[in-house]
Amino acid sequence: MVHFLLHKLAFNCHLLLRDHIRDTKARLNIWLKAIDNSQLLGRFRVWCFQYGIIPRLQWPFLLYDFPMTQVEAMERLCSKFVRKWLGVPPSFSSVNLYSRLGLGNYNAKRWSKANAKGKRGLVVQRIRETVEEDRRVKVVGLACQGQWMQWDQALERSLSWKELWGTEQGKLTFLLRAVSDLLPTPKNLKIWGKEEDPSCKQCGATLCTLNHILNGCPKALGEGRYRWRHDKVLTEVAKWVDQQRVKANKNQASRPEVVNFQSKGDKAPRARTTAKNLPSILQRASDWEMQVDLKRKLVFPQDVAVTSLRPDMVLLSRSTKTILVVELTVPWEGRLAISHQLKKAKYQDLIDEALIKGWHATVFPIEVGCRGFPATSVRYFLQKFGLEPKHLKIATREIAMAAETSSRWLWLMRAHSWNPSAGEG
Ligand SMILES: [Zn+2]
Numbered sequence: 001m002v003h004f005l006l007h008k009l010a011f012n013c014h015l016l017l018r019d020h021i022r023d024t025k026a027r028l029n030i031w032l033k034a035i036d037n038s039q040l041l042g043r044f045r046v047w048c049f050q051y052g053i054i055p056r057l058q059w060p061f062l063l064y065d066f067p068m069t070q071v072e073a074m075e076r077l078c079s080k081f082v083r084k085w086l087g088v089p090p091s092f093s094s095v096n097l098y099s100r101l102g103l104g105n106y107n108a109k110r111w112s113k114a115n116a117k118g119k120r121g122l123v124v125q126r127i128r129e130t131v132e133e134d135r136r137v138k139v140v141g142l143a144c145q146g147q148w149m150q151w152d153q154a155l156e157r158s159l160s161w162k163e164l165w166g167t168e169q170g171k172l173t174f175l176l177r178a179v180s181d182l183l184p185t186p187k188n189l190k191i192w193g194k195e196e197d198p199s200c201k202q203c204g205a206t207l208c209t210l211n212h213i214l215n216g217c218p219k220a221l222g223e224g225r226y227r228w229r230h231d232k233v234l235t236e237v238a239k240w241v242d243q244q245r246v247k248a249n250k251n252q253a254s255r256p257e258v259v260n261f262q263s264k265g266d267k268a269p270r271a272r273t274t275a276k277n278l279p280s281i282l283q284r285a286s287d288w289e290m291q292v293d294l295k296r297k298l299v300f301p302q303d304v305a306v307t308s309l310r311p312d313m314v315l316l317s318r319s320t321k322t323i324l325v326v327e328l329t330v331p332w333e334g335r336l337a338i339s340h341q342l343k344k345a346k347y348q349d350l351i352d353e354a355l356i357k358g359w360h361a362t363v364f365p366i367e368v369g370c371r372g373f374p375a376t377s378v379r380y381f382l383q384k385f386g387l388e389p390k391h392l393k394i395a396t397r398e399i400a401m402a403a404e405t406s407s408r409w410l411w412l413m414r415a416h417s418w419n420p421s422a423g424e425g
Helices: 002-037 042-063 068-086 094-098 108-114 120-140 145-150 161-166 169-179 186-191 210-216 218-222 225-254 273-277 333-346 348-356 376-384 389-412
Strands: 288-292 313-317 322-329 360-369
Touching: 002 042, 002 068, 042 068, 068 169, 169 389, 210 389, 218 225, 225 288, 225 313, 225 322, 225 389, 322 333, 322 348, 333 348, 333 360, 348 360, 360 376, 360 389, 376 389
Parallel strands: 322 360
Antiparallel strands: 288 313, 313 322
């Protein structure tokens, strides 16, 4: 009897679920088409989708245990429209839209807040996690578009609505396509059957990929295109570091002197021993000087170490004999980790020599992926220099934007002679 009841119950639930799925799908279709038929601009359509459709979808997802295949089918449908509205190519995988760029990290927080009372929020989160996991599995299989899966060191980046509004369509399309290597590079044009010659218009290399255009073209390198982008990013980094430096010098100078009882044998007072616990490495001193290698102006202080190396930034405190060396790389995202290791190794001798001469020396190799994805090393570096979470976020975004905007200019100039000034601003 019990068995029979259970069976009946299960059967009814199954029927109900099927109805709900059919109903939800039908409504989703109507909503999407309504937005699609509107006269709105692409981005506004996506906005309507995010704030009009997604919350409505979450209710049935919350109440009923939708099978994953059904959730996926609905997502595919949504992706089709979102892709169209954002102007990204049809081959652009939905996985990308939802993951790395964070477009799909829809109000997850808002949502869970609204439903914090019950377990239901957790159920939906579970679904999301499973779906995300599934996407990851799938994306690994996509050779071209899945490249970002190898960006181990890259920070997640979310495309905020503010950014989406403020970004002109061309820039947005560049970012979305660049991430997935779906820009019309000579190599891709050849694959798509649109052009015969996949070679580089600058140096004549036989296979011109996006990586070649943005990082590997010897002619572009010789003309200083990459240096130009590097300096754009460096300027942004230096701006934030200098702010921190000025702040540190001011804070320390205004701090009342601590009376140190010293025996006669002691020399100058040592740097505070609690420096390790301080939030900012700059708080160790109040006489920070800074040099930035913009326009190749940096001269490494020869009393610290004799070297032909010219790092991108040097911060020096003579009173505490501390030197901080910063080296920036703007590599292809797949090379973030290796770039870090190479730069670290490159500066080891210099650090050793400085230590022998009695300096506290630290090197900070930082990497900002050329398509606008800073490595975790950037966050670590900015934290070490005392940026508060709020500023850390803004700084990271601005640094990312400097790389992305410059790379877009390099992309636009790929078949033209080099004119950096036209890309300013
Ligand atoms: Zn080339």
